[in-house]
Amino acid sequence: MSHFKSDEALLLTTKLYIEAWLLSNRRLHNLIIKLSEEEIYKEISPERNRGIYLLGHLISTTDTMIELLGFDKKRYPELDPIFVSAPDKSGKIFPDFEVLKQNWEKINTVMLEHIENMSPEQWLEKHASVSEDDFKKDPTRNKLNVLISRTNHQNYHLGQLVLLL
């Protein structure tokens, strides 16, 4: 390779994935703080999920990721039965939009505090829900893969939430 050593290349490559998470997270954040109470309760398309459900779903997913990456314990486990195990309009009581916005900010702050301090080697460690044995068989079950799949998940729902504006 002409201008990189492998370890510099690894650092650059990992950085690109971190930037991709941060970019879509910022885009989502800028959208969410722009939405009114009325807009967040709208469906993204007739008879589909409402914005408020997708917001809770994204908080829960990021909260789980924080645990999988070993950054912290899950902070809002009470959201899982409402926004992950159950579909929208399940009859379960949702927290208020203002409360969810606070949870959303908190969870993103925790991500930010940790995400940029990880070395490329740490990103390639096993994530918290795979056993040592399974990880030996399949080293792609690492922390970086969790970040990549959650970045794609974030973009998937970003494409839906923009429909509320």
Place this chain on the structure above:
Amino acid sequence: MSHFKSDEALLLTTKLYIEAWLLSNRRLHNLIIKLSEEEIYKEISPERNRGIYLLGHLISTTDTMIELLGFDKKRYPELDPIFVSAPDKSGKIFPDFEVLKQNWEKINTVMLEHIENMSPEQWLEKHASVSEDDFKKDPTRNKLNVLISRTNHQNYHLGQLVLLL
């Protein structure tokens, strides 16, 4: 690092991203071949883009990516003024759904033929539309970054196209 050398780590890291492109591309493909002529002409949400527009838009974007990655020349430049420079319902004549599905398959085949033969070092080379000077100033303007941003773009529109079903 306990079980990888840097060059193996770099190979694994790059592979994760290729897999992320392929996964969302397969999900999109499985959706598109399932959609009827009637469904693809529906709007993803009232007064928003129609499925047929997003399909053309995704073909055009991938076609441009193939050129940026240096895999091949642009194959369908005539789609850009319809699906990238213009919004949906611009009055421009769209190719038939069947024709777009053929273009979609072709473009994905070209990607597949090349994407897995690239070395990690090649992914970190400059993409085709950045100058040598600008690339020296900012080595993140590489081919891997193009793939990452297009993977996120693909997931963004996948989240919208599923609303047609």
